[in-house]
Amino acid sequence: MTEPEPKPEPDTKPEPDTKLEPALRRGHAIVVGGSVAGLVTARVLAERFERVTVLERDRYPDSPQPRRGVPQSHHIHFVLAGGRERLEQLFPRLAADMRAAGAVKFDYARDTFIRSQHGRLQQFDSELEIYGCSRPLIDWLLVGYIRDDPRIELRDGAAVEQLIVEDDRVRGVQLADAGGEDGGGERLEGELVVDATGRRAMSTKWLEQLGYEPPALRAVSSNLGYACRQYAREPDETRGWAMASTIPQAPHWSRSAAVVPIEGGRWLAMLASVGEDRPTDDDEAFVPFAASLGHPELHQLLSSATPLTPVTISRTSRTQLRGWQRARLPSGLVAVGDAVAAFNPIYGQGITLATLGALTLGEEIDRQRARRGDLSRLSRAYHRRLHRLVRIPFLTVGGLDASWPEASGVEALGVYGKLMRSRIGRYFVASGNAKMHRISGDPKAMQAVLRIAHFTGSPWALLRPQMMFRLARQLYFRRPPSLEAQSGRAEPGESTVTSTPG
Ligand SMILES: Cc1cc2nc3c(=O)[nH]c(=O)nc-3n(C[C@H](O)[C@H](O)[C@H](O)COP(=O)(O)OP(=O)(O)OC[C@H]3O[C@@H](n4cnc5c(N)ncnc54)[C@H](O)[C@@H]3O)c2cc1C
Structure with a gap:
């Protein structure tokens, strides 16, 4: 498949954003x-x-x-929304050029079909804009x-x-x-x-x-390994999501996956796991691994799509x-x-x-x-x-890494590393996906959490009384949302994914 070249836009190219006069720029x-x-x-x-x-x-x-x-x-x-916003401040043409090259713009929560071991996360408008691209x-x-x-x-x-x-x-x-x-x-x-x-x-x-x-x-290190492969992406107006993924959780849910649309009418699929269970570069093993993830729609997509590349692995984690x-x-x-x-x-x-x-x-x-x-x-x-x-x-990511039984180098985190491997730490991590599943029942609360993860919001926002009330209500008083009745295929028009079919 040939790669579309980003189209130059000479008329709209702004001058470099020069804050200081040349005379004040020194050295x-x-x-x-x-x-x-x-x-x-x-x-x-x-x-x-x-x-x-x-x-x-x-x-x-x-x-x-x-x-x-x-x-x-x-x-x-995957560039988090906060990173993308800052990159666009420095390179004002970036969003337009990515779109022109075929990158797929989508909302992180509205257009992403995420499953954890507790079921499917609710899709809602998060205003966290992502570009699917290589x-x-x-x-x-x-x-x-x-x-x-x-x-x-x-x-x-x-x-x-x-x-x-x-x-x-x-x-x-x-x-x-x-x-x-x-x-x-x-x-x-x-x-x-x-x-x-x-x-x-x-x-x-x-x-x-x-x-x-x-x-x-x-x-x-959690000794995580990645395996990635590109597939042809057929336009499908009824799919209802732009990206699909699963969420790992120590100690047992080590396998995870994501499928992201990228330019050139392609999917980029990723499989991951830790230690001995890391995916290999065996092309034949890719789809069977995806079958074990508890995300039938993601597996179905990979089973029916045409692979464009061999599998590539990375163990840098x-x-x-x-x-x-x-x-x-x-x-x-x-x-x-x-x-x-x-x-x-x-x-x-x-x-x-x-x-x-x-x-x-x-x-x-x-x-x-x-x-x-x-x-x-x-x-x-x-x-x-x-x-x-x-x-x-x-400390956040290192602590999560340390909580895997397969982890190495935990001593680098000192007492905190020990805590993350203790019974308290394991309980805290093992209940993470369940908590997220509950919070996802309130889009406003979930949005506040996601904004922190995407570096667009402050953690202090969670301490506002109204937000604390929302979080406590979701975590302790409301039943978790049950979305299992929904199939992965949403009704036409549910999503407003903007994609450039390749
Ligand atoms: C498998 C994998 C997946 C990832 N996924 C994501 C993701 O989804 N989202 C995300 O935000 N980040 C992701 N990252 C991290 C991301 O790739 C890096 O944070 C990013 O590339 C910034 O790294 P860098 O520029 O500091 O270094 P690098 O990207 O490693 O680049 C270092 C550069 O220095 C050059 N260099 C080295 N030595 C010399 C020398 N002596 N002289 C001159 N040049 C030299 C190299 O050629 C290279 O160009 C991922 C990383 C890995 C390993």
Whole structure:
């Protein structure tokens, strides 16, 4: 199946959103790694630095295709509503270009058919807008915007191999000798270096080689594995949902799945489980695995759809957090995205938190310049702020990971990890889906919970008296909604899914 190319819209292209006059943008910022975190950060820095250079080790593909440095791009990538909103602030054409490329816009609760072991969750209008699309499409659009931005130089095929540090200050980076290709062995000088190299955080290795102690790493894993496969998506006006999924729950409901519509008239299907039960790359085993999930409609869809690709697996699922805020770093070095915090991917938080982190960096640069006139204290101040932002998602997801019997690295969570594996913790986790099922009977209460999960609402909203009343009523006084009588097939017109049939 050929991929439709996003249609350029030259007439509607806005000028880059330049907050500061060029005269107030000072210095040269170097971003190492040109995946989502690096590209988003480059956009934020372009408003604050005279020059921004992004150095990406891979060559970018010339169409939306997976590439070596981002192996997870074969897999489902779901951008939470809060992440999408922030991305659109930075890249105002994103929504229009995704639609033009065939991405499918849908409401997270109204158009998603979710089943847990307690039955089907109620569908309602959540105002949480999601785009079903492939990860390569997101990357491809972002690369295009950065290439079009005259303030940013985007160099691909440029692998960084060391930091240049003098007098406890980062002065730039040393590129690998690419055998005469672009950037071979070159030294590039800059006032700020950003590590956006993903989970491995390459600068931690370079810091160690230079005699610095790298930031401590805390990591816990449920030992989750993904298997993904693309299928042809036939237009069906009567289906009544855009996406279908199931919800896992420790300790017994380890298997889960999701089917998301993506551009090019395709479904992207994902299966997951933990430990020995992880799905394999055996094409023949894909649909039988889906039969075991308690979601007959999802299984039916996969049984009847035509597969377009072989199965691809991923076992990258550790939830990890680096203590950059505590490390003694040379000034002028910061980290963003997965290099700071990376999560079990099943919760779909990586891109959203990478974007929030990049925005935090921009705010802290402004604050430091306004207060001190320079960025000598930026690194510590920014990493402290970022830590406050990512530690709750880290503890929440890490705690859920720790509650699986198959988990490893639980000691990284200290007493909290022990608590999550105790009888109290197990009770708390094991009742999670039942509680969600009950809350879903009140769309207003469920919306407040979902808004927190999507980073569009504050947890404090749950403490408002009216909301506490609603939650208590659902959890303790009302019978859980019984939707089992409904079939997966909704009446025509129930959903207002907007899709571009491929
Ligand atoms: C299976 C899976 C599914 C996921 N699903 C979701 C999801 O549904 N929703 C979501 O929000 N997130 C998801 N994530 C997380 C998401 O992929 C990441 O959070 C996101 O890619 C941001 O990562 P990053 O830019 O920090 O690093 P990466 O995407 O890992 O990119 C690092 C970049 O650095 C480059 N690089 C590395 N070393 C060098 C060097 N020395 N010099 C120059 N360049 C270098 C690499 O080539 C690469 O381009 C998923 C992750 C996995 C593994």
